[in-house]
Amino acid sequence: MTPLHVGTRRCLRGGSMFFFFAVVALPMLLLAGAVAIDIGRLIVAHRQLETSLSAATLAGAWTFDQSGAANRGLDTADALANAYATYCQSVADVMTAATPAEGVSPGSAAACADPNVARPGGIRGDSLGADISISNTAVDGQQQVVADGAARVNDLILLGFARALLSGGGDTSITIRAQSVAYTCNADTTSDQQDGHCSRPLPVDVGDPA
Amino acid sequence: MTLPHPTAQPGTARTVNRMRPLAHDSRHRRVRRGAEFLEAALIFPFMLFFLIATVDVASALLQYSALQDVAYAAARSAAAAGGADVSGSNLTETVLRNDVSHTPGLANKTVAAGESSSASTVGYIIKSGAVCSDSGANNHVTLTLSTKATTITPYLGSVLSLISGNGDSGSGDEWTINATAIARCEVIRQ
Numbered sequence: 001m002t003p004l005h006v007g008t009r010r011c012l013r014g015g016s017m018f019f020f021f022a023v024v025a026l027p028m029l030l031l032a033g034a035v036a037i038d039i040g041r042l043i044v045a046h047r048q049l050e051t052s053l054s055a056a057t058l059a060g061a062w063t064f065d066q067s068g069a070a071n072r073g074l075d076t077a078d079a080l081a082n083a084y085a086t087y088c089q090s091v092a093d094v095m096t097a098a099t100p101a102e103g104v105s106p107g108s109a110a111a112c113a114d115p116n117v118a119r120p121g122g123i124r125g126d127s128l129g130a131d132i133s134i135s136n137t138a139v140d141g142q143q144q145v146v147a148d149g150a151a152r153v154n155d156l157i158l159l160g161f162a163r164a165l166l167s168g169g170g171d172t173s174i175t176i177r178a179q180s181v182a183y184t185c186n187a188d189t190t191s192d193q194q195d196g197h198c199s200r201p202l203p204v205d206v207g208d209p210a
Numbered sequence: 211m212t213l214p215h216p217t218a219q220p221g222t223a224r225t226v227n228r229m230r231p232l233a234h235d236s237r238h239r240r241v242r243r244g245a246e247f248l249e250a251a252l253i254f255p256f257m258l259f260f261l262i263a264t265v266d267v268a269s270a271l272l273q274y275s276a277l278q279d280v281a282y283a284a285a286r287s288a289a290a291a292g293g294a295d296v297s298g299s300n301l302t303e304t305v306l307r308n309d310v311s312h313t314p315g316l317a318n319k320t321v322a323a324g325e326s327s328s329a330s331t332v333g334y335i336i337k338s339g340a341v342c343s344d345s346g347a348n349n350h351v352t353l354t355l356s357t358k359a360t361t362i363t364p365y366l367g368s369v370l371s372l373i374s375g376n377g378d379s380g381s382g383d384e385w386t387i388n389a390t391a392i393a394r395c396e397v398i399r400q
Contacts, residue, residue, distance in 0.1 A: 017252075025256055032260055033369060036267050040373035043271055047278045051391055054282065059394035082394065086350065090392045093337070093352055 034158040042176060045153045048095045049178045053147040055094075056087035057182035060145040064184045083145060095151065145182045150175055259363070266361040269315070270370055273359050274387050276315040277332070281355045281391035283309050284334075288351040292397030293341040302353065306334055319357060326356040326386065333357070342395035349398075354390045361385065 060083030152173045156163065160172030287305045288294035294302040306321045310332055319332045326333035332355055339351030361367055361383045370385040 020252065025252075028256065029259075032263070036263070037369060037372050040267060040271060040370065044274060044373055047275055051278055051282050055285075055392045055394065058286070062394060062396050086392065086394045089350055089352075093392055094390045 031158060038156045038159040041153055041156065042159075042174065045095070045151055046176050046178060049149050049151045049176060050180065052087055052090035052094050053149045053178055053180035054182070055090045056083045057145040057147045057180045059083050059086035060147075061182040061184045064143065064145065079145065083147065087147070087149075143184045145184065147180045148177065149179070150177045152176075263363040263366060266363045266366050267370070270359040270361065270385055270387070272315045273357065274389065276313045277355050277357060277387055277389040278391065280306065280309045280313055280316065280332075281353050281389045282393070284355075285339075285351045285353045285391040285393040288339065288353070289342070289393035290396050292395065292399040293339055293348075294336040294351050294353060295340040296342075296399060302334060302336060306332065306355075316357070326358055329358040329360045329384070331357065337390075339393075339395060341399050342397060343400035344398050348400070349395050351393050351395060352390065353392075354388060356386060356388045359385045359387055 060079045063082040064079040152175050154160075154173040156172055156174060159174060163174055164170055164172050284302055284305045285294075288302055291301055303321055303323065310316045310319055310321055316332060319330055321332050321334065324333050324335065335354045335356075337352040337354055338347040340348070342348060342351070359367075359370070361370070364383060367384040
């Protein structure tokens with residue numbers, strides 16, 4: 001027995017077409033749309049987080065290289081500070097799809113002034129966090145600047161509802177994580193860049209600095 | 211073998227031969243086939259809609275991802291050169307033209323300064339670091355790229371504008387994509 005008798009004259013007369021659209025087609029359309037928006041937001045937020053972390057690690061690697069071969073492996077404080085500053089700036093300007101649950105707004109310059117935005121220790125629960133480190137184990141004279149970052153994507157629709165259901169609370173956010181690694185150049189910076197061993201690009205020749 | 215017809219009234223002599231197809235069964239099968247065809251016809255537009263919408267969303271996200279990559283690559287090149295617009299050369303536009311022409315999803319677009327005005331252009335705005343300086347906002351190159359993604363699915367542009375959350379506009383079958391990237395200046399010119 002076909003419960004709805006879809007396609008029969010009786011069905012068409014009985015308003016089952018309306019029932020079909022109201023109960024099957026329209027909700028299916030809305031659910032698919034909600035999932036598409038959620039997944040899209042997660043993808044966009046993840047790309048933005050990756051970009052921010054890449055900027056941070058490369059800034060760290062560059063600062064580390066600037067310290068010179070004599071200080072290699074010793075002067076990491078400046079590199080870390082620069083990496084965090086860059087991450088912070090990137091959070092303020094780039095991260096738009098992930099919003100902290102409370103506190104700073106990543107879309108404003110205040111995010112960069114807030115010391116809680118990016119500090120060692122990973123996500124802070126209410127903001128965008130990054131744990132950036134410089135490894136002490138050099139490989140072929142290069143050292144790694146590693147950044148682990150996390151961001152929270154709030155107010156997801158269907159995935160948020162599923163998350164809230166699974167966690168047993170009202171939390172409709174999902175935390176995403178990403179990592180970036182940049183390599184410092186070794187002592188022979190010029191040849192290293194030309195060989196493409198470190199993360200810094202070859203300088204573009206546009207004339208001498210003023 | 212003969213069996214009493216299920217609808218036969220008690221006491222009547224009506225019997226049916228189960229080995230022989232009945233006109234009633236044949237008609238029922240035809241009605242069922244018709245119903246299945248109609249169901250398929252009803253579902254088909256929705257399936258087609260989902261399929262096209264999925265392709266549209268994937269295409270738009272590919273463009274977003276490609277734009278983010280290109281923005282970051284251009285910002286890095288500018289940072290390594292000491293600024294996005296130095297020594298009178300339009301470095302950013304040159305780098306962008308090269309990168310865009312080799313990037314899947316953007317390869318057929320042209321590069322122009324300012325906001326993107328159509329789906330065939332990638333617009334760029336240098337927000338900071340036109341010439342790198344040691345301090346202040348110009349110690350980073352900040353570059354924002356924009357382009358428009360057209361969709362086949364009606365109204366999908368408006369839905370996609372909800373995704374990035376940075377005020378991207380969308381209307382009807384068009385979504386304006388913005389991608390921003392930052393790179394720390396590596397050559398100081400001021």
